[in-house]
Amino acid sequence: MLEKRSFQTLIMLILVFLLIWLVFKTRFIFDPLFTYMGAVALPVIGAGILFYLMRPLVDWLGKWKINRVVSILIVFMLLILAVFLIVTYVAPVLQRQFTNLLNNIPRMVSGVQDLISYWQHNQEFIPKEVNETVNKITSNLQSYIQSFMSFIFGFISEFIGVVFALILIPFFLFFMLKDGEKFAPFITQFFEADKAANIRSLLRKIDDALTSYIQGQLVVSICIGVLLYIGYSIIQLDYALTLAIFGMIICVIPFLGPYLAVTPAIIVGFFQDPMMAVWVAIVMIIAQQIEGNLVSPNVMGRALKLHPLTVITVILAAGSIGGLLGMLFAVPLYAVIKTIISHFYHTYQDTLPEDEDALI
Secondary structure, eight states: OTTOHHHHHHHHHHHHHHHHHHHHHTGGGGHHHHHHHHHHHHHHHHHHHHHHHHHHHHHHHHHTTOOHHHHHHHHHHHHHHHHHHIIIIIHHHHHHHHHHHHHHHHHHHHHHHHHHHHHHHTOSOOOHHHHHHHHHHHHTHHHHHHHHHHHHHHHHHHHHHHHHHHTTHHHHHHHHHHHGGGHHHHHHTTSOHHHHHHHHHHHHHHHHHHHHHHHHHHHHHHHHHHHHHHHHHHTTOTTHHHHHHHHHHHTTSTTTHHHHHHHHHHHHHHHHOHHHHHHHHHHHHHHHHHIIIIIHHHHTTTTOOOOHHHHHHHHHHHHHHHHHHHHHHHHHHHHHHHHHHHHHHHHHHHHSOHHHHHHO
16 A cells, blocks of 8 residues: 555655644744745836746847846836836826826715615615615715725835835846746755656746746736726717726736726726717727727737636635735635645656556
8 A cells, every 4th residue: 555656645645734833823933934935026026027028028139149137238228218207107197197186086076976866766676674774875985986095005105115026136136037047956955866867857847837827928918908088088088098097907817907997997087978878888899809809819829728717716715815916816725735746746757657647
């Protein structure tokens, strides 16, 4: 029995769960480590995302016999130029539209209250419970909006604090681009030749999955943002740039992103003109069809090969645990875990004797 692979696998799983239980019981020992990891998590994650976006350009410059450090400096200059252009030309318009949107929120709230009051006074057979619920919502609508805006401003205050942590991103990014190729050899040097080759294969698969997802999702989001801005501008929707940029950012979340992105635009369009809400929905449908039939098949087709139902389930579960950040990082994390499990499963199958493999 001890020589059977199934029994050995069972023992390994028991040991893994026992190790997890011991770590949980002695987690106070790891508190300093978790604190350190939390402090560097944002710069590392931010630099990692930029690493996968900038590495193709650095590698392309390297093909022209340009020194890697010089290539990295060129990429940094392009990033600085892009930030300068955004701050100079996009940020003022965005700030003006966002300020006007905030100033119009009381008018929108008043419009909702008037609409509810009109509906109540023109309905004769409304249950008492419904009336009480509507009255409660109407009386507290302003406080709900104020609470929401307090949350927004609190988020902005926290974001300002996060900006200081972002200062470390260029330093992490520089060394990732410069020494990223040394990571796999550094890890595999501690293993035997056959195991080192296996680990290199696993790291290459993880790298391919992250590269495909991050680069593909960025292209998809930018395309949706551009399409939304063009559509919103054509129908003359107020705050077109702000709503398009919001849609571009939210569309980073696969599948659910487009539905979340269109909600504020429909609300704004409804208060501008009820028919405008219909036009906004049409713009989103057209943008989604173009993205789904032209952009995603060519950009994301090779990325993850995940079933849409699986992606939605993972996103909803991660959102309930980690909020917006959980939704953003759920799919790439799931892809990495799936890649690791699939790799070791195939490795396990390759090591099975022929007779045992036939029994399985």
